[in-house]
Amino acid sequence: MDKVRYFIRVVIARAYVRVIGAQRELSWVIGDTLLPFLSVSAFVLVYRAMKAPPEYTGFVVLGGLLMTFWLHMIWTMAMQLFWEKEMGNLARYLMTPLSRPALLLGMALGGIIMTSSRAMIIYLASRLVFNMRFQVDEPWMAVGIFIVTLAALYGMGMTLSSLFFMAGRGVLYGMQLFYEPVFFLGGFYFPVRQLGMILATAAAALIPTTLGLDALRQTMLGAYRTGLLRPSVELAILTAMAIMFITISIIAVHRMEELGRRYGKLVLKEQ
Amino acid sequence: MAAGSIIEVENLRRVFRIDRMARREAGKELIALDDVSLRVQPGEIFGLLGPNGAGKTTLIRILCTLLAPTAGRAAIDGLDVVKDTARVRRLINMVSGGETCGYGILTARENLRLFTELYGIPWRVARPRVEYMLKVVGLEKKQSVRTNKLSSGMRQRLNFARGFINHPRVLFLDEPTIGLDVHSARQVRSFIKMWVSQHRDSAILLTTHYMFEAEELCDHVAIIDQGRLQACDTPAELKKSVQKQTTLELTIYGLEPLPESWHTLSGVIKLVARQDHVSQMTHLNAVCTSPEVSGELIRTVATDGRRLLDLRTVQPTLEDVFINLTGRSLTEVEMLPDIS
Ligand SMILES: Nc1ncnc2c1ncn2[C@@H]1O[C@H](COP(=O)(O)OP(=O)(O)OP(=O)(O)O)[C@@H](O)[C@H]1O
Ligand SMILES: [Mg+2]
Numbered sequence: 001m002d003k004v005r006y007f008i009r010v011v012i013a014r015a016y017v018r019v020i021g022a023q024r025e026l027s028w029v030i031g032d033t034l035l036p037f038l039s040v041s042a043f044v045l046v047y048r049a050m051k052a053p054p055e056y057t058g059f060v061v062l063g064g065l066l067m068t069f070w071l072h073m074i075w076t077m078a079m080q081l082f083w084e085k086e087m088g089n090l091a092r093y094l095m096t097p098l099s100r101p102a103l104l105l106g107m108a109l110g111g112i113i114m115t116s117s118r119a120m121i122i123y124l125a126s127r128l129v130f131n132m133r134f135q136v137d138e139p140w141m142a143v144g145i146f147i148v149t150l151a152a153l154y155g156m157g158m159t160l161s162s163l164f165f166m167a168g169r170g171v172l173y174g175m176q177l178f179y180e181p182v183f184f185l186g187g188f189y190f191p192v193r194q195l196g197m198i199l200a201t202a203a204a205a206l207i208p209t210t211l212g213l214d215a216l217r218q219t220m221l222g223a224y225r226t227g228l229l230r231p232s233v234e235l236a237i238l239t240a241m242a243i244m245f246i247t248i249s250i251i252a253v254h255r256m257e258e259l260g261r262r263y264g265k266l267v268l269k270e271q
Numbered sequence: 272m273a274a275g276s277i278i279e280v281e282n283l284r285r286v287f288r289i290d291r292m293a294r295r296e297a298g299k300e301l302i303a304l305d306d307v308s309l310r311v312q313p314g315e316i317f318g319l320l321g322p323n324g325a326g327k328t329t330l331i332r333i334l335c336t337l338l339a340p341t342a343g344r345a346a347i348d349g350l351d352v353v354k355d356t357a358r359v360r361r362l363i364n365m366v367s368g369g370e371t372c373g374y375g376i377l378t379a380r381e382n383l384r385l386f387t388e389l390y391g392i393p394w395r396v397a398r399p400r401v402e403y404m405l406k407v408v409g410l411e412k413k414q415s416v417r418t419n420k421l422s423s424g425m426r427q428r429l430n431f432a433r434g435f436i437n438h439p440r441v442l443f444l445d446e447p448t449i450g451l452d453v454h455s456a457r458q459v460r461s462f463i464k465m466w467v468s469q470h471r472d473s474a475i476l477l478t479t480h481y482m483f484e485a486e487e488l489c490d491h492v493a494i495i496d497q498g499r500l501q502a503c504d505t506p507a508e509l510k511k512s513v514q515k516q517t518t519l520e521l522t523i524y525g526l527e528p529l530p531e532s533w534h535t536l537s538g539v540i541k542l543v544a545r546q547d548h549v550s551q552m553t554h555l556n557a558v559c560t561s562p563e564v565s566g567e568l569i570r571t572v573a574t575d576g577r578r579l580l581d582l583r584t585v586q587p588t589l590e591d592v593f594i595n596l597t598g599r600s601l602t603e604v605e606m607l608p609d610i611s
Contacts, residue, residue, distance in 0.1 A: 006391040013388035021376040024417070088370050092433075095335050096389050097360040261339040264287055267332065 007102045014106025015113065022114040032068070033121045040064035040122065043189045044130055055221040058134055061126040062216055063188035065119045066209045069153060070186060072115040077157030080107045081165040081256070091267045100253045104161060108154040135222030141231060142219045148238045149212025155245025156208055162252035166259060186210055191217075191226050200228055208241055277441055277474045278311035278334065283343035285329050285498075303329040305498040306343070311441075311491070314471040316463065318489035319478040320589060322601050326498040327478040328367070331443045334476070335365045347441055366434035367445035371426035375419025379410050379429050382418055383436060390437040397436065404432035407462055409455075424451055431459060435466065444477040448484065460488055480601065482589040494593055501596040506589060513587045513595045516540060517562045521555040522581040523572060529555075530575060538564035543600045552580065556600060558591065 022029060040060055047056040084090040093103055126132045136142050164171045185195070185203035187210050192200045204211040215234035218227040228234070260266035285304040304326045311317040319327045332338035334345055336356045345352045347359045373382030380401060387397035405414050408428035410421075418426055427450060434442050447463070448456035467475055479485050485492050486506045493503040502509060526546050534542050541558040557568060562584060572579045585591075593601050 002391075009388050009391055013385055017374050017377060017385065020381070021374065024376055089373065091335075091337055091365075092372060092386070093389065095337055095360060095363065095365055096386075096437075097357055098389050098391070261337065264332075264338055266337050 003099075007099050010098045010102040011106040011109060014103055015110035018107070018110025018114050022117065029118060029121070033118045033125075036064050036068050036071075036118075037122050037125050040126060041129070044126075055135075057126075057130050057132045058221045059191075059217055060189055061123065061130075061132055062134075062220065063213060064122055064126075066149070066213045066216070067186070067188045068119050068122065069112075069115050069150065070188075070207075070209045072111055073153050073157040074160075077108055077111050077154060078160035078164055079171075080104075080157075081161045081253075082168075082171070085165070085266070085268065088268070094257060094266060100257065101158075101250045104158040104249060104253060107161075108158055111157075112150055112154060134220045136220050137222070138219055141235070142216060145212060145215045145219065145231065145235050145238065148235060148242055149208055149216070151242035152208035152212070152238050152245055155242050155249055158249035159245050159252050162249065162256035165256055166265075168265075187213060193226055193228055204228060204237075208238060208245075211238055211241075275312060276310040277313045277348050277472075278309075278317070278476060279344075279346045279349075280307055280309045280330070280334075281344045283307045283330070283333065283345055284341045285326070285333060285338065286341045302498050304333075304340075307495070307498070307500045308343075309493050309500065309503055311474050311476060313440075313474055314467065315490040316467050316475045316477065316488050318485040318492040319476065319495060320480075320482070320485050320492055320593065320601070321478075321495040322480075322599075324497075325495045327495060328445055329498075330495075331365060331445055331476070331478065334441075335363060335443060336360055362440040363443065364434045364437055364439040365443040365445070366431055366447060368427060368431070368447045368449040368451070370430055371418070371423070372430040372433050373418060376417060378415050378417055379421065379425075380405065380414040382429060383433060386433050387436050392437065400436050400438070404435055407435075408432045409458070424455060427451060428455060428459075438470075438473075440473050442473065442475045444475060446478055446480065448479070448481070460484065463488060482593075482601070485589055492589065494589075494596060496593075496597045496599075502592065509589060509592045510587045513558070513591045516587075516595075517559045517564070518585045518587055518591050519555075519557045519559055519562075519565055519568065520581075520583050520585050521557065521568065521572070521579060523553045523555060524551070524578040524580055526551060526553060527577075529553075533571060536564070536567060536571060538567060541594055541598060543594055543598075545600060556591075556594060558595060 040063075043060040043063075044057050047060060081090060084093065094100075185199070186207055187195065187200075187203065192203060192210055192214055195203060200210075204214070211228070211234050214228045215231040215238070218231045229237075257266070283304055284302070284306055287301045287303055289299050289301055307326070307330065319330065321327055329338065333340050334347065334352055336352050336359055339353060347362055350359045350362070352359050373385055377385065383401045383404065384394070384397065387394070387401060405411050408431055410425060410429060410432070413421060413425060418429065421429070431447060434444065444463070448459050451459060463475060463477070467473065477488070489506060491503065492506055492509060494501040494509070502512075526548065529542070529544055533539075538560045539557055540560060543556045545554045545556070546552075547554060557564070559565070565582060565584075569579060569582065590601055593599075
C-alpha cells in the first residue's frame with residue numbers, strides 16, 4: 001500500500017511541474033497553438049477549395065489535434081530523460097528510491113494534461129472560425145479510442161525516452177531525418193488509406209496516432225466512413241499496442257539505468 | 272569489516288573506457304579509482320582532498336548508486352551499493368556545489384517540495400523541513416520567487432538545502448562551497464558542522480579543493496591523487512607527518528622558470544613553484560630539512576639575480592602534506608592544462 005502511495009506521489013509531483021509550468025508561461029501556449037491552428041486552417045481551406053464534403057473540415061481538425069500530441073510526444077516526452085540529464089536533474093532523481101516507471105508516467109501525464117489544454121484551444125478556435133462540429137455517434141467508443149491512443153502514444157514516448165537517452169546526442173540530429181516522413185505517414189491531413197494498403201498498414205503499425213486518428217475519424221465525423229479497419233478492431237489493436245509499449249518502456253528504463261551505471265553515462269562527466 | 276562504520280569502501284576500482292568522442296585516445300582505459308579503501312564512522316565529517324581528476328567525484332557517484340564500480344565493494348550502513356541499491360537510496364543524498372536543482376519555472380519552495388515528494392515524504396512531515404532549510408540557506412524571503420529569477424549563488428544554496436530534506440544518514444557534498452561568496456560559504460560550513468553535531472548517527476562525506484575547509488570541518492581527511500589513496504587520517508596526524516620538516520614560503524619577483532639547480536640544493540626536500548600572473552610574482556614552497564636552509568636559499572636567489580620579496584616559515588597545512596606525498600601542489604596541479 002505504501003508503495004502504491006509513493007508511486008502516485010511521484011507521478012503527481014513530476015506531472016505538476018509540467019502543468020504549473022504551462023500555466024506560468026502562457027506565451028508558450030500561444031506559440032504552441034497558433035502554428036498548428038494555422039496549418040489546420042491551410043488544409044481546411046485547401047479541402048474547401050477542392051469542394052470536398054463538409055466533414056473534411058472535422059477531418060482536418062482531428063488530424064491537427066492528434067498532431068499536437070504526436071509532436072509533443074516526439075519532441076518532449078521522447079527527449080525527456082536526455083534533457084533531464086543535461087539539466088542535471090536526472091542524477092537527483094535516480095539517486096532517490098523512486099520508481100522509475102512512476103517518474104516516466106509523471107512526465108507523460110504532465111505532458112498529456114498540458115497538450116490537451118492546447119488541443120482544446122485549437123478545437124475551440126476551429127469551432128469558432130470554421131463553424132466545425134463533430135458528429136459523434138458512439139461517444140464512449142470515441143472516448144475509449146482517444147484514451148487508448150494516448151496510452152499507446154505515450155507508452156511509445158516513454159520507451160523512446162530511454163532509447164534516445166542511451167543513443168545520446170546523436171539522436172538530436174537523427175530526429176531531423178525522422179521528422180518529415182512521419183508527417184507524411186501519419187496521415188494527419190489526408191486519409192491514410194490513400195497511402196495504399198501496404199504503406200498504410202506499416203504506418204499504422206508504427207505510429208499509434210495513425211490508427212487512433214483513423215478510428216476517431218470514423219466515429220466522430222458522421223458521414224465519413226473511409227477508414228482503414230473497423231473502429232472496434234482498431235481499438236483492439238491500439239490496446240495491444242498500449243500494453244506492449246508500456247511494458248517495453250518499463251524494461252527499457254531499467255535497462256537504461258543499468259547500462260548508464262556501468263558505462264558512467266547517467267551523469268554528465270563535468271558535473 | 273569493523274562494525275559501526277557507516278561507509279565502508281574496500282579495494283574500490285573504477286575504470287572508464289575512453290569512447291569515440293576522443294578519437295585519438297579511443298579504446299584506451301582511464302583508471303579513475305585504483306584500489307581505494309576507507310571507512311567513515313557515524314557522527315563524522317570525512318573529507319576527500321585531491322586535485323582535479325583525482326577521482327573524488329567518481330567515488331561519490333559510486334557510493335550514490337549512480338555509477339557501478341569495476342571492482343571492489345562499497346557499503347552504506349552495511350548495505351552494498353550494487354546489490355542493495357533500493358535500500359541504500361533511502362539513506363543517502365548528494366549535493367554537488369556549483370550546481371542548481373529542479374526547474375526554473377518553479378519557486379524555491381516548490382522545488383524543495385518536489386524533491387520531498389520524490390522521496391515519498393508526506394507534505395505534513397516535509398513542510399517544516401522545507402521551511403527550516405529555506406531559513407538556513409537564507410532564502411526565506413525569496414521562497415516564492417521562481418528559481419530562474421534567483422542569482423546563481425542563491426540557486427546553489429537552494430540545491431544545498433535539497434541535500435538535507437530527506438534527513439539522510441549519509442550526505443555527500445561534492446565541493447559544497449565552490450562559487451559561493453565568503454559569507455555564504457562560511458554559513459554553509461557552519462551549518463554542516465552543526466548538522467552533524469545534531470545528527471550523531473549520520474555522516475557527511477565532502478570533497479573540497481580548499482585546504483582550510485578540510486582542516487576546519489573534517490574529522491578525517493583522505494588525500495587522493497590520480498585515483499589512489501595517498502593517506503587517510505585526522506588533519507592533525509597528517510600534519511604531524513610533515514612537522515619534522517620546515518616549510519619555507521618565498522616570494523620572488525618575476526615569472527621566469529626556476530633554474531634546475533634550485534631543486535637540488537642541499538637541505539631542500541621539495542620545491543614547488545606557483546606563478547601568480549596577476550602580481551607577476553612566483554611563490555615558492557620549499558620543504559626543507561631545517562630552518563637553517565633559509566640562508567642558503569636567500570643566497571641562491573641573490574646569486575641568480577632574482578629579487579626576493581618575502582620569506583617566511585609556514586605552519587604545515589594539508590597542502591604541505593599533499594606536496595610531501597605527491598611532490599606537487601594541489602593548486603599547481605589545478606593550473607596545468609588537462610593533458611590526460
Ligand atoms: N563518465 C566518465 N567517463 C569517462 N571518464 C570519466 C567519467 N567520469 C570521470 N571520468 C574521468 O575520471 C577521472 C576522475 O574524475 P573525477 O570527476 O572523479 O575527478 P575529481 O577528483 O572529482 O576532480 P575535480 O576536482 O575536477 O572535480 C578523470 O580523469 C575524469 O576525466
Ligand atoms: Mg569532482
